[in-house]
Amino acid sequence: MLVVCKSSFSLEPLGLSIASQRKCRQTGPVIFSVILSICYLFVLLVSAVVLDEYAKTEGAWILSLVKREYSVGTVLECAIKCNIETAFTCRSFMYIEKDQECLTIPANGKIESVLRRTSTSLYEKKEYLMECVNGIGMDYRGTKSKTNSGKTCQRWASKYPHKPNMTPSTHPKADLESNFCRNPDGDSKGPWCYTTDPDIRWETCNVQNCSEECMHCSGKNYRGKISTTENGYTCQHWNAQKPHNHGYIPSALLEKYLEENYCRNPDGDPRPWCFTTSPSKRWDFCSIPRCTSEPPRVVEELTCATGDGSAYRGTIGVTASGKACQVWATQTPQQHNRTPDNYPCKGLELNYCRNPDHEKMPWCFTTDPETRWEYCKVPSCGDVPGPAPPPAEEDCYVGDGTDYRGMVTETISGKRCQSWSSMTPHSHNKTPQVFPKADLRRNLCRNPDGDRAPWCYTTDPSVRWEFCSVKRCPTIYPERLTAVIADCKVGNGGTYRGPTSMTMLGVTCQSWSAQSPHQHASFTPESHPDKGMESNNCRNPDNDVNGPWCYTTDRNQKWDYCQIPDCAGLTCGQPVTKPRRCFGRIVGGCVSKPHSWPWQISLRTNTGVHFCGGTLIAPQWVLTAVHCLESSKRPSAYMVVLGTHTEGANEPSKQERKLEKLILGPGETDIALLKLESPAIINDKVLPACLPEKDYVVPPGTECYVTGWGETQGTGGEGLLKETGFPVIENKVCNRPAYLNNRIKDHEMCAGNIEGGADSCQGDSGGPLVCHAQNTFVLQGVTSWGLGCANAMKPGVYVRVSKFTDWINSQIKMNS
Structure with a gap:
């Protein structure tokens, strides 16, 4: 007989109860399979529609006194519980998949503090997060609580100073909670509220229309869909690298909301912009009108600064070195675009220290013609x-x-x-x-x-x-545990298939196919047939970022993580001695831990004098800069020293190699390959750095590190390998007139602190700029040139290695 699959979604991943599956099997295996597929597609469709109403945040938890708890099998069931909740207006729910626990609550992140809690996902109804109105705003559920004239709203349940006609009890579906602006009576002017002013009973609230394309301030929070520039260019998609290579990668800069090809402002410019689809026009500003509604208010800090000081509105008007600040609205002696018109909402009054563009602390342009700008000495709020x-x-x-x-x-x-x-x-x-x-x-x-x-x-x-x-x-383990320690995982252990079957607290794991002592439906050998869940071994079927886990045989502890060590080995970019990763400076001094940058080589004359750096990228290959080879194009003129910490190179770990071949980079680019006469011996002190993906552009703000034995300008540490770390600066920013004024080409990149103080210098040329990702150091740059060493607004320039990966690989293959 044919059975329609009408069962609940609670017991099985496909939404079929055990009883319904038994009934479906009576139709025969083929028909059962077809019906099962249809049911599966139906569940997916329903899930997508229902869950699309919610914004999901992993690892988040709201502590609410009012809540309802349910035991459900899927997140979809939990969403349905929230949608039909009768005890209160359900604004969000929390779901713990491993525990199959669902909590519906009347609060969300706009009402209560969001806490952190592992293995928990917070789902908030999008309609209650919106701060704009559709039509006349009868469905507005935002948190604006001030009227057009700035008066604070009276709570809807309160009878003072005004006795309201509309209350939570008279209009239960209007969400008249707290004192938020609402439109329970369909007023044509939109959301309103009773006011706390005894002389004014009610007023309309100025809430932006959802369909209105406008921006507040400099458009940092603009989330509209304009995708054409003010000069008529079509915007390039942010996740595209053609026609323009760039570092604003959506997956790496999720907080910037770089969606589709919409205009955005990810770098603190005066207004939103985008890269264009025209090869001749790299980027252009977008023409977006300013909103007429009230911009977000900043809680002003008048005597001290919190964080980066963007909310500081005090009256300090001198820099840390005592120089007077220039008035923001003037253009002498410093010409600039940080004006009150370009940066509204940033408090650019008179000559007071401010932070309009996401610097690390308040600053100002100075009245000294020789010093363009400096940071200010603003006290920090609270304990320092x-x-x-x-x-x-x-x-x-x-x-x-x-x-x-x-x-x-x-x-x-x-x-x-x-x-x-x-x-x-x-x-x-x-x-x-x-x-x-x-x-x-x-x-x-x-x-x-x-x-x-x-x-x-x-x-x-x-x-x-x-x-x-x-x-x-x-940890030094007893000899009897050697076999367990040899059992290891890679990354989060999604591929782990080892024999460990005990939690980190020493509790034996429950078999994945068992339903006792803990019932579970989400993770079984049938639901995850390719996850190695045949026994009770620790596994990671849901790709938990914290590693393998299991249900336990302890009735009071449903599940727990397992202690599986990471696999380790001599692989590129993973030094045995972990680097200090110092955010000091080469000019100014930060000595590296010996052999913590094992790919760093010393390029020397054939008489043994160090003059440049380089990077080991394979046992027989080194990458360096072409300008390091200007004195001679003969391999016999040079030698390479590996495995040393001192410039004197007297350590027993030293390896010397003569050169077999020099290969200069294509065109006039500052990159070169050196082939060693014999391969280096790879060990804990000599190890290659990893090469980047082809054409990869490092996102701005990424922390990267340079190393070398170069000039320290008398600040100490001479003769020892030194290091410094600083952020990458996107080429669009680095090419601004105040920085390097369009000198940077696509095959180059910038890195440094814009206030100066940290940089590579003479003698570091050809050496590595490595960036850290996924526990690995990747060679992203070759030290090339700069305007002086560690000067403000003049970051170092590096050859972008990702532009040459094809060339590197082809040359190694051709000359092997």
Whole structure:
């Protein structure tokens, strides 16, 4: 007989109960398979429609006193519970997949604080997150609570100062909670509210129309769909690299909302812009009108600064060195575009120190013609952490990592960490002021609240936080555990098929096919046939970023993670001795840990004098700069030294190699390949760096590192390998007139601090610029040139290696 699949979605992944599957099987295997497929497609369609109503954030949790708890099998069921909730207006729900636990709540991130909690996903109804109106706004559910004239709204349930006609009880479907602007009576002027002014009973609220294409301030938060520039050019898609290569990659800069080819402002320009589809026009501004509604208000800080000081509105008007600030509205002695007209909402009054463009602290242009700009000395709000402790000798953590002081800035899934002092994209209270002893510098992974490992908030708006890609320090295990320690995982352990079947707390795992002591439907050998779930071994069927796990045989603990060590080996870009990753400077001094940059080579004359750097990219191949080879094109004029920390190269680990061949880069580019007469011996002190993907452009703000024995200008550390780290600067920014004024070509890249102080210098030429990603250092640049060393607004320039990967590979193949 034919059975229509009308069962609930709770017991099986396809939405069929066991009983319904038994009935369906009576139709025969072929018909059953067809019906099952139809049911599966139906479930997918329903899931997509229902869940599209919600914005999902991984690792987020709202602590609400009012809530309803349900035990459900799928996230779709939880969404349906929220949609039909009768106890309150359900604005969001939280779902814990492994526990199959669903919590519906009346709050969302606009009403209550969002906390962090592992393995939990927060789903918020989009209609309650919108801060604009459709039509007359009867469906407006935002949080604006001030009227057109700036008066605060009275709570709808309150009877003072005005006795309302419309209350939560008289209009239960109008969402008259708190004092938010609403339109319960269909007023043609849109949302309104009773006011707290006894003389004015009610007023309309100025809420932007959802269909209105406009921007507030400089358009940093513009999310409209204009995709044509003011000069009529069509915008290039942000995820495209043709016709223009760029570093504004949507997947790496999720907080910038670089969608489709819509105009955006990811770099602090005066207004939104885009790269164009015209090869002759790299980028252009977009013509977007200013909104008539009230812009977001900044809680002004008058005597001190929090985070980067973007909210500082005090009256300090001198720089840290004592120079008077120039009035923002004037163009002498410094010409600039940081004017009150170009940067509204930034408080650019008189000559007061401000931070209109996301610098690291308030600054100003100076009245000294020789000094264009400087930072200001504005006091920090609250307790200020003392001097930062030195980095850990090894970039690993002990115990729960509360004392971890390493330099990792990336989560276990490869997401970039949000700065602790920043409130975007995630607002939080884990700040340097609240946790002064936790060393919450920059966006470094830390554990301020005693979690089980170092973590950070991420720059992905949909993932609130994650644990970091920092390893636990090795432990000396008894000999009887050697076999277990040899069992290891790669990455998050999605491919792990080892024999471990015990949680990190020593509890035996429940078999994946068993339903006792814990019932579960989401993760079984049938639902995930390719995940190796035949027994009770630890596995990672849902690609949990924290690694393999299992359901446990402890009735009081449904599931837990397993302690599976990472596999390690001598692979490119992964030094055995972890680098210090110092954000000091080569000019100014930061000595590297010996052999922590094992791909760094010293290019020398045949008499042994160091004059340039280079990077080992394969056992017999080194990458360097062409201008290092100007004195001679004969291989016999040079030699390469590997495996040393000192310029004197007296260590036993030293390897010397003569050159067999010099291969200059194509055209007039500053890149060259050196073939060694014999391959280097790869060990813990000599190791290649990894090459990047073809044409990959490093996103702006990425932390990268340069190393070398170059000029230190008398600041110490001479004769020892030194390092510095600084952010990549997108070519669009680097080519601004105040920076390098259109000198940077597509096959080059910029990196440095715009205030100066950290740079490569003479003697570092040809050496590596490596960037850290997924626990690996990738060679992204070859040190090429610069205007002086460590000068403000003059970052270093590097050959972009990703533009030459095809050339490198073809030359190695041709000359092997």
